[in-house]
Amino acid sequence: MTEKSITIREALSSALREEMQRDERVFIMGEEVGVWGGTYAVTRGFLDEFGARRVRDTPISEMVIAGSAVGAAMAGLRPIAEIMTINFAFVAMDAIINHMAKVHYMFNGQFTCPVVIRTTTGGGKQLGATHSHAPEVIFAHFPGLYVAVPGTAYDAKGMLKAAIRDDNPVLFVEHSTMLQRRSAVPVDDADFVLPVGKSDIKRPGKDVTIVTYQKGLEWSGQAADLLAQEGIEAEIIDLRWLRPLDLEPVFESVRKTNRVVVVEESLPHFNVGAEVAAQVMDQAFDYLDAPVKRVSAMDVPLPYASNIEMMALPDAQKVVKAVKEVL
Amino acid sequence: MAAPGKETLLEWYRTMVLIRRFEERCAELYQQGKIGGFLHLYIGQEATGVGIVSALRKNDHVITAYRDHGIALAVGMDPKHVMAEMLGKRTGTSGGKGGSMHLADRSRNFWGGYGIVGGHLPLAAGIALKARYLEQDEVVVCMMGDGATNIGYFHESLNLSAIWDLPVVWLVENNGYGMGTAVDRASGQPEIVKRAIGYGIKEGPRIDGMDTLAVHDAVSEAIAHASKHGPILMESLTYRFEGHSMGDPERYRTKDEVARYTEGDPIGRLRGYIIDQYKGAAKNLEAIEQEVVKTIAEAVEFAEDSPVPTYDDLVSHVYA
Numbered sequence: 001m002t003e004k005s006i007t008i009r010e011a012l013s014s015a016l017r018e019e020m021q022r023d024e025r026v027f028i029m030g031e032e033v034g035v036w037g038g039t040y041a042v043t044r045g046f047l048d049e050f051g052a053r054r055v056r057d058t059p060i061s062e063m064v065i066a067g068s069a070v071g072a073a074m075a076g077l078r079p080i081a082e083i084m085t086i087n088f089a090f091v092a093m094d095a096i097i098n099h100m101a102k103v104h105y106m107f108n109g110q111f112t113c114p115v116v117i118r119t120t121t122g123g124g125k126q127l128g129a130t131h132s133h134a135p136e137v138i139f140a141h142f143p144g145l146y147v148a149v150p151g152t153a154y155d156a157k158g159m160l161k162a163a164i165r166d167d168n169p170v171l172f173v174e175h176s177t178m179l180q181r182r183s184a185v186p187v188d189d190a191d192f193v194l195p196v197g198k199s200d201i202k203r204p205g206k207d208v209t210i211v212t213y214q215k216g217l218e219w220s221g222q223a224a225d226l227l228a229q230e231g232i233e234a235e236i237i238d239l240r241w242l243r244p245l246d247l248e249p250v251f252e253s254v255r256k257t258n259r260v261v262v263v264e265e266s267l268p269h270f271n272v273g274a275e276v277a278a279q280v281m282d283q284a285f286d287y288l289d290a291p292v293k294r295v296s297a298m299d300v301p302l303p304y305a306s307n308i309e310m311m312a313l314p315d316a317q318k319v320v321k322a323v324k325e326v327l
Numbered sequence: 328m329a330a331p332g333k334e335t336l337l338e339w340y341r342t343m344v345l346i347r348r349f350e351e352r353c354a355e356l357y358q359q360g361k362i363g364g365f366l367h368l369y370i371g372q373e374a375t376g377v378g379i380v381s382a383l384r385k386n387d388h389v390i391t392a393y394r395d396h397g398i399a400l401a402v403g404m405d406p407k408h409v410m411a412e413m414l415g416k417r418t419g420t421s422g423g424k425g426g427s428m429h430l431a432d433r434s435r436n437f438w439g440g441y442g443i444v445g446g447h448l449p450l451a452a453g454i455a456l457k458a459r460y461l462e463q464d465e466v467v468v469c470m471m472g473d474g475a476t477n478i479g480y481f482h483e484s485l486n487l488s489a490i491w492d493l494p495v496v497w498l499v500e501n502n503g504y505g506m507g508t509a510v511d512r513a514s515g516q517p518e519i520v521k522r523a524i525g526y527g528i529k530e531g532p533r534i535d536g537m538d539t540l541a542v543h544d545a546v547s548e549a550i551a552h553a554s555k556h557g558p559i560l561m562e563s564l565t566y567r568f569e570g571h572s573m574g575d576p577e578r579y580r581t582k583d584e585v586a587r588y589t590e591g592d593p594i595g596r597l598r599g600y601i602i603d604q605y606k607g608a609a610k611n612l613e614a615i616e617q618e619v620v621k622t623i624a625e626a627v628e629f630a631e632d633s634p635v636p637t638y639d640d641l642v643s644h645v646y647a
Contacts, residue, residue, distance in 0.1 A: 027460070053460065059490065064449040064483035071453020074438065077460060079453075098443050099450065108422035109644040110433045143645045167647040 003184040008150070011157035011185050012042045012118075012174065016080065018190050019164040020050055023078060026164060029056040030065055030082025030118075039084055040120060040179055062088050066095035066117065073169070074103060074111040080164065083119040086173060087133050100169045101144030115169045116160075120176040121149075122215055122265060123302045124313055132302035132309070134215070134265035136173045137272050140242035146170040146196060147242040151217040153183040155240055158194030166196055175214045197244030201253075205233035208323050209253040209260045211276050213239040216263040219295075222316035227323060234323060242272065250276065251284045258289040259326040263319050268296045290326035295319050331540070333608070336601050339381060339539055341615045343373040343594050346397045348623045349406060350569075353396070353413055353427075356627070357573050362413045364426050365442075369397035371537075371568035374593030375500050376401050378542025378563075379468055382550060386463070388436040390451050391470040393428035394500075394567075395440025398470070402437045404430065406626040416633035423636040424644075444505075445471065445480035448497075452484050455493035466553045468496045468546065474505025476519050485526045488558040496549045497528075497560045500536065502567045507579035523560040531561030537593040540600070568592075 006014070020026050028043060028050075034057040037044035047055045058065050062083055069081035083089045089096065096117065103111045123132030140147040148163055148170055150156040156174070163170035186192040202217060203224055210220045217238055224234040235253050239245065254260055260280055262273035273294030280292055298312040331339075350368045357366045369376060376397035383389060391398050399409050404420060412419030413427055420430050431439030438454060441447035451469035458465040475481055476499060488495045499519050503510060511517040523530035529552055534545040542563055549559050566588040570577050577585075601608050 056491070059483075059486060061483040061487060063480055064452060064487045067446070067449020067480065067484070068453035068456060068487060071438075071450035072456045072460070073453070074450065075454045075457035077457050094443055094446060095449060099441070099446055103439075104647055105644045106421060106425045106429045107431045107433075107439055108420075108424050109647070110421075110431055111438075112647045114647075 001186050002188045004187045005182045006153050006185050006187075007180050007182050008153045008156045008174065009040065009042055009179040011153040012160055015157045015160035015164070016043065016046070017049070019161055020054060022190065025076065026078045026080065027054040027056065028080045028082065029058055029069065031058055031060055031084050033057060033082050038082070040176065062092040063095055066092035067099060069115045069117070070095060070100045070103065070113055073113045073115045078114050078164065080116045080118060083117055085131060085176070086119045086121045086135060087131050089117070089119055096139065096145070096171070097142050101142050104168075105144055112167045113169045114167045116163045116172050117170070118172045118174065121173045122175045122177055123297070124177055124309065126304055126306055126309060128304045129301035134297070136171065137242060137266050139171045140245070144169070145243065148172045148240070149213045149242055150174070150240060151178065151214040151238055153181065154185045155194065155200070155238075157185050158192055159240065161193045162196050165193060178215065197241045197246050199240055199246040199249050200238045201235065201249055202238045203234065203236040205235035205257070207233045207257055207259070208235070208326060209250060209257045210234050210236045210263055210319065210323070211239065211250055211260060212236065212263040213242070215265045216314065219314050219316050219319050220263050223319035223323065226316060226320050232323065232327065239272070245275070247276065247279050247283070250280065254280055254284040255287045258287050260288070260292045261295060261319065261322045261326060262292065263295045263314060265297055265314060268294065268299050271296055293322040293326050295322045331543070333605050336597070336604070337611055337615065339377050340594070340597055340601060340612060341619065342377050342401050343539070343597060344616055344619045345406065345622065346373045346376065346400050347594060348619050349400060349410070349626070350396060352623050352627060354569070354573065356413065362427065363415065365393070366427050366573045367394040367571065368567070368569045369394055371588065371593070372500060372502060372565045373397055374539040374597065375536040375542055375563040375565045378539045379470065379498065379546050381543050382546035383468065384466070384550065386436070386465045387550060388438060388454055388465060388467040389470065390438040390447050390454065390467065391440055392444065392447060392472055392475065393440050393442045394472070395428065395430050398437060398440070399430040399432070402432060402435045404432050404435065404437070406622055407629040410626040410630040411633045414630045414633070415635065416630055417636040417640055418629070418633040422640055424640065445475040445478035448475065448480045448484035451495055452487050452493055455488065455495045456491065458494055459491065464554055466494045466496060466550045468498055468550070470498050470500055472505060473499055473501040473503070473510050473519060474513070476522070477505070477513055485522075485528065485558065485560065489526045489528045492557040494553040495558045496546065496553050497558060498546070498549070499560070499562045500565055501562045502565050504571070504579065506571045507575070509579065520560055520562050529556065529559040531559045533562040533564055536563030536565030537591050537596060539593060539597050
């Protein structure tokens, strides 16, 4: 198998292209996906390659983008609906939660809903309070929907292909500041597909378990480097999916490290860390030598001014501090 | 348009009486506590539902909101299994997991009843997109109440159907009230079909929704239009004889108003028409009426005797 270093953006593009080539029923719809080429340039060239039937520009209408994807999927197509940023998914909340996530259940399995909603998340770009959320955890609250949060090019490719091939609806969340990140990705295997709902140990260690995903991988990786200089070995577990949530590797790691820190960009109330802490207590309480610690954004809307925006977000130093508190 | 023959008329009549008796029985079962949740009866609107369904071609589709029992029966779903759904039984059409508002039959291209006002409009657009995408001559009739025309879904869905040229008949069942709010208190343009102009789609007719033949003819024409030329917005002017849902105190309308409409009962009108057209048809109609009573009794018996859902049912079909 040949591997090549590519960016997350390239990984996403190649996953989309391969799946559209594989299955005629797969098509893309959303704001600026066609003529513009995608606001993050993921679908650049797709309109020429696949035509306007399969690369469909929509008006700025998130309710009908999400809702018509549901109908098309129920009727047998496999839509990839792009919501430009996850902030706009709030507008489509009813279509996503009340319809996309539920039509399979409430009609007792008569319909399936193989929709992928691709969207971008994350703050840190001075976009102000309404454009800087990392709220993917909200969507993971609801049964019926999967939530993917890839943090590397390798994962982005294998997980997007998995999402497209799965018969369940998937909210596929990409981090807007990580699209240029590179990693080695198989390039000559059209069936390179990662499993749905599997977390991944990104860095082995024995002293503390850091549970994180996406942007948190970067803060945690930097923190782990700093901690290593002091002889502290952090194990970093990348959740990759917030639903299905695979915490088995976390429980196993806790039995070894006896300490857990959860790192994420979302807000502190009812966040990923809260769920992980509860489940670790339930499954591995006797192995804990310290309370589970959470590192997240501060409990404020994100401001415009860069210095206070960065103050509100996690960083490597905050992770280091949290780790030292549990050691 | 060719007038329907006697057999067709009798079949429509049978379906309308079936809906009426079914709904009356549902009201009783609700009062006995055997049906829970919300219950939205279709009584008074039967001509609209039966007129629409009778106009569908073989591969056309229909989708509606939560007042869906009439459509379920009109498309031919078995009253036994529909009633079992009402009673929350595992033999119900959605295994007891959907309830009154969520009836559907994929095999009959009935895409379901939906509980969020307007929430199914984009689904209709998506089903129609499938037809366009695969170049199939199929039309989606998307029924909605007048209340659904004021939620954002209406705007976004009609606009998308215009720019993507989707084969949808947007059919407003205008029964005069969105819950208790009269159309002219809720809509700047109470003549709802006029909104079609704003979306650049065909402004369809406002038809007498209490006249089964008129509904059938107008919807047939609308389907032909949608198939060839894309979306159309039309209204069926109807009236619900009962409250919005069970327990509606009906403070928003007078008894006189309700009485005026019940005098024009769509079932009575069709009955009168059939007797006018066909001498001696009265005995056919009476036979149908008796047969329906029996069908409903059997449906209730089947539903009452059916088992309730199990733990396995509770946790199945969360994911495919």
